[in-house]
Amino acid sequence: MSVDVVVLVLYLLLVAGLGLSLARRSQTASGFVSASGRLSGWVVGLSLFGTFLSSNTFLGVPGKAFAEDWNSFVFSLTLPLAAWMAARWFVPFHRNSGSISAFEHLEKRFGTWARSYALVCYLLTQIARVATILFGVSLALGALLGLSPVPVILAAGLVVTLYTVVGGIEAVIWTDAVQSVVLSVGVVVVLIAVISAIPGGLGTVWEVTAEEHKASLGSFGLDFGQSTFWVVLLYGLAINLNNFGIDQNYVQRYHAAKSERAARRSVWMAAWLYLPISLLFFAVGTVLYVYYHSQPDLLQQLVSEVAGLKGLAAESVTLGNLGDRAFPSFIATGLPPGVGGIILAALLAAAMSSVDTSLNSSATVLNQDFLERFAQARAGRWRPIVRLRSATVLFGALGTLAALLMINVGSLLDAWWTLSGVFAGGVLGLFLLGMASAAKPGAAVAGLIAGVSVIAWMTLSPGLPEELGALRSSLHSNMIVVVGTSTVFAVGAVVASLRRRFAGGSVVD
16 A cells, blocks of 8 residues: 555544544534534634635636636635625524525525525535536546545445534534645645756746736736636626625534634634635645646647547647646656645645535435425424434435536536536525615526526526527626526615516505
């Protein structure tokens, strides 16, 4: 057994042991979903930070920077604004709501249909998130261990589901905190290792980066059909408002913190930690690009490896094909023994810190928003903790299955951004409509129908045949969540205003 594999196995045992050691604190439903509200702000903040740093960041971000530039870093620049809004409005709102569910408010404002819609969208988002993360980690582990993605996905899915089932949210938060430290150390180690392996070192990196504009944040032109600075800025703001405002992953952490002040501190801590660390991940992608392009033999090996995996001719392999594979390949071949194991432990940490969060939050909302709300008679036969653990196993299985179906996907980051944008748009629009307007159920229905119609058109119209080309959306896919959210809010607010006007100023529905 290689040194790398030994390091990786020891890390897995450490994390699993930590999760299992907290099992006694999750014997009740309150302990399982909110740690009974007893955790400090710093550990919740590290956990939120770890949730941001999934393998979508660990592999997807360097892959994107390798293939293109730093345009996607603009997403990270929206975090301070989103964190300010969260600390000012969202944290107090959820802490004072009286419910662990992020979606119960929608039922109070608009009715059962709104809560049900949000629940379905959220669960689909989390299954997609688990799938992209497990698939991402399989790329790197498979490269080192010489395994196909299938056994790696199955093993990773099993381990993370096991300790999430046993340890509940407290195990999730503490393991996320440990894993966020491992992640941060891991990206620094990789950056140093790659730069050290480049002929000419930093000088070569600066030269190539400047010549090929690899650190560009994108065009500042007002073209919303391309991934410009403004498109990614709007997308990042919408997604991060969705994260901090209505994502059950975050809402549960607000409740797990021992006070409102601690919850607010955790939000700011996560935002300010992620900003520089995400920058380092973009730097990793750029230096990997320089590393391979400064050594043609290594680049040709990478091309051959990707061509074999994807069944392509070598001349058909693009930078986009190479992006997600460059980092795993370097880990497998470019690092000294033992160091690769540390980096893979960091990658596995990235995956586990996000998957465990998704599984716990999905189980929580399924129990709170569906079983207890709509199937109380049947659900009452099982204790709440049994329902929560059973639901965790269910979502672990669904996410693992979805990961197996993603094996031939192109860009990991693009796939996740598209899926999350499609599922998030309508829910965020409804939530903002409920918080910031006097809209009643009828207006909310009108807004949601309009928003979902726009989301469906923007998602599906690029596949229309040539004769229907005029009906295709000309907007970039990252604009789906932006336009969908804006449409729900704007249409709902306008309909509410018109109803008040025609009703002589009284609010009716």
